[in-house]
Amino acid sequence: MHVLVTGGGGYIGLELCRQLLERGDRVRVVDRFFFGAGPLEALDREYPGKIDAITGDLRGWDDAWLDGIDGVSHLAGLSNDPTAEYNPDANWQMNAIATERLGEACKRRGVRRFVFGSSASLYDGLGPGMFDEQTPVEPRGAYSISKRYGEEALLRLAGADFAPTILRQGTVYGYSPRMRFDLVVNTFVRDAITRHKLFLHGGGWQWRPLVDVSDVARAHIIVLDAPLDKVGGEIFNLMQENYQVRQLAMLVAGSLLLLGRTIKLEDAPLPPIVRDYRMTNLKMTQRTGFTPAVTVLESIDTMLKMLPIDDVAFLTNPRHNNIAWMTMLEETHAAQRPFASIY
Numbered sequence: 222m223h224v225l226v227t228g229g230g231g232y233i234g235l236e237l238c239r240q241l242l243e244r245g246d247r248v249r250v251v252d253r254f255f256f257g258a259g260p261l262e263a264l265d266r267e268y269p270g271k272i273d274a275i276t277g278d279l280r281g282w283d284d285a286w287l288d289g290i291d292g293v294s295h296l297a298g299l300s301n302d303p304t305a306e307y308n309p310d311a312n313w314q315m316n317a318i319a320t321e322r323l324g325e326a327c328k329r330r331g332v333r334r335f336v337f338g339s340s341a342s343l344y345d346g347l348g349p350g351m352f353d354e355q356t357p358v359e360p361r362g363a364y365s366i367s368k369r370y371g372e373e374a375l376l377r378l379a380g381a382d383f384a385p386t387i388l389r390q391g392t393v394y395g396y397s398p399r400m401r402f403d404l405v406v407n408t409f410v411r412d413a414i415t416r417h418k419l420f421l422h423g424g425g426w427q428w429r430p431l432v433d434v435s436d437v438a439r440a441h442i443i444v445l446d447a448p449l450d451k452v453g454g455e456i457f458n459l460m461q462e463n464y465q466v467r468q469l470a471m472l473v474a475g476s477l478l479l480l481g482r483t484i485k486l487e488d489a490p491l492p493p494i495v496r497d498y499r500m501t502n503l504k505m506t507q508r509t510g511f512t513p514a515v516t517v518l519e520s521i522d523t524m525l526k527m528l529p530i531d532d533v534a535f536l537t538n539p540r541h542n543n544i545a546w547m548t549m550l551e552e553t554h555a556a557q558r559p560f561a562s563i564y
């Protein structure tokens with residue numbers, strides 16, 4: 222298969238590209254490469270001639286990017302609340318409108334297979350409960366609202382000639398060559414190593430659905446391969462398990478204790494915005510046969526093996542924290558070109 226991975230230079234995208242290449246597929250990546258192209262270049266050296274990388278912004282869509290493409294995994298865009306809130310207008314153009322335009326282009330060009338990396342954060346704010354794909358959502362915040370618009374726009378386009386699938390991905394954890402340390406488990410791993418201390422805001426009792434990065438990539442591939450009558454026009458929750466934040470801190474602290482490092486757990490006040498929600502992934506398993514393979518504990522173990530854990534400069538590099546990096550890029554850019562934005 223020849224797959225277009227938008228955002229293929231990102232945290233999930235790189236792992237997806239690696240898995241596709243490993244099984245013999247060809248990959249085209251369209252990405253702004255906000256966080257650099259180094260990891261994708263390394264993958265290109267491993268699989269010469271199999272990756273076609275296009276440095277481009279989805280807002281400047283070019284139909285030629287779909288030439289010869291059999292399926293699309295759409296992962297590009299601003300990928301968390303802080304970056305979306307930093308520039309809500311750019312977020313709307315990238316996450317909502319560009320997703321709709323991409324769907325329209327696929328429909329026009331006869332590319333029926335389409336997987337959208339949406340977010341389980343759509344369930345936030347609904348109160349206690351176990352949410353499934355039928356639950357009416359009331360997204361709040363620029364990021365979730367734009368993701369919901371993208372979902373609805375794609376589902377409106379669905380028909381005989383276009384069969385999009387929405388994956389509501391839980392918060393992702395685990396190692397990727399383009400590392401993110403702004404996701405709860407990964408943040409705890411970094412903080413445990415560099416600060417020997419983890420803070421439990423409000424006691425850390427909040428629930429979050431979580432999933433390993435390799436399972437997310439595998440789920441995208443399962444959907445790209447699945448019979449369209451099973452997955453087309455459908456929404457699926459994607460997670461390994463629901464965890465309480467307090468539990469995650471204990472798993473990270475315990476894993477480091479095994480390496481002889483003592484980590485303190487400290488209570489801290491609740492921040493102004495708290496995310497707390499649970500969901501079920503039953504539909505994904507029943508419909509596609511997908512079962513998540515990597516637990517948080519296993520993923521922490523892999524991270525502690527793969528990451529340069531004695532290299533504090535790597536662990537704290539702003540490039541691995543989306544809002545820190547985007548703010549730095551924006552400020553550097555504005556100093557050179559007043560009133561211009563990197564967003």
Ligand SMILES: NC(=O)c1ccc[n+]([C@@H]2O[C@H](COP(=O)([O-])OP(=O)(O)OC[C@H]3O[C@@H](n4cnc5c(N)ncnc54)[C@H](O)[C@@H]3O)[C@@H](O)[C@H]2O)c1
Pocket residue numbers: 227228229230231232233234251252253254255256277278279280295296297298299300301315338339340341389390391392393394399401404543
């Ligand atoms: N990581 C998670 O926990 C998580 C959870 C749920 C949903 N998601 C969604 O999955 C997708 C991938 O997330 P990620 O963790 O890999 O994020 P990431 O920030 O590492 O990757 C996003 C990639 O998209 C690129 N990009 C951003 N705007 C673009 C634009 N306008 N045009 C072209 N490229 C652009 C960036 O350069 C980056 O390489 C995102 O859509 C995110 O919202 C992520």
